Amino acid sequence: MITVYHAKNTRSMRVLWVLEELGVKAEIKSLPFPPSKLQPDYLAINPTGTVPALVDGSVQLTESMAICEYLAAKHGPSLLVGPDDPARSEFVQWLWYGESTLMTPLSRMATVTRLGRKGADIDAVLDDARGNAVVRLAALEQRLEGRDFLVAGRLTLADISAGYPLHLVGLFGMDHLLGPRSTAYRERLRSRPAYQRAISVD
Incomplete structure (x- = not known):
């Protein structure tokens, strides 16, 4: 049985979404966030303390997109695009693009917001991150x-990769940064039954 370690609204959402799209059963172990502080025994599974983590027999993976690729290759290549x-x-x-380009400014915003600090320097970091997000979302709109x-x-893993940062855009109250095509695209992703089942897991 596959085991996936998960925390709500984290990158592990991608893994649950892939499982649902493929119809693959797994044991989901939900953790408080951040697990590195609130669930210290989890460090034996993933020394970085981040989620997700997957255990499938002798296979242990902790990068969300690596897990998604592994699951798709093993259980359903319809989410992949082959080398030929x-x-x-x-x-x-x-x-x-979803994990590196889009996630970079959003991760910065999440970290700064979680620290709860105030001041001109903090505002400058947040403004810079928002500016980067605007440019990067414009590239998505064009695509x-x-x-x-x-x-x-x-639908491929590329959409699942991009779908998570678009979820964060909504959580951060930045929907106004999305163009009309990106807004419609996100709604197409959100309307998928597999997405709905994945996002409902606490």
Whole structure:
């Protein structure tokens, strides 16, 4: 049995979403956030104390997109774009866009907000992060012209990668930064039954 360690509104949401899309059963162990402080015995599973973590027999993984790729390759390649597919290079580009390009400013905002500090320096960091998010979301808006999904004309891991930072945009009250295509795209993702089941896990 696959075991996934999860905390609500974290990157582990991606893993639960992939499991739901593939119809794969797993034991979900929900942790308080941040688990590194509130669940110290979890450090034996993942020494960084972050979520997600996956244990599948002898396989242990702790990077959300690595877990998603592992699950898709093992249980359902429909979420992947194969090496011989003409869309492969675009798939790889947008797969990592969600985790690196979009997540970078949002992670910075989450960290600063969680610390709860005030002051001009903090405001400057937040303003810079918002500015970066605007530019990066504009690239997503451009990509979605004439497309329902990012690559290959169907849902892939690239969409699941991007779907999580778009979830954070809503949590941070920044929906006004989304263009009309990005807004409609996020609603398409949110309307998927697999997404709804994943996001409902506490």
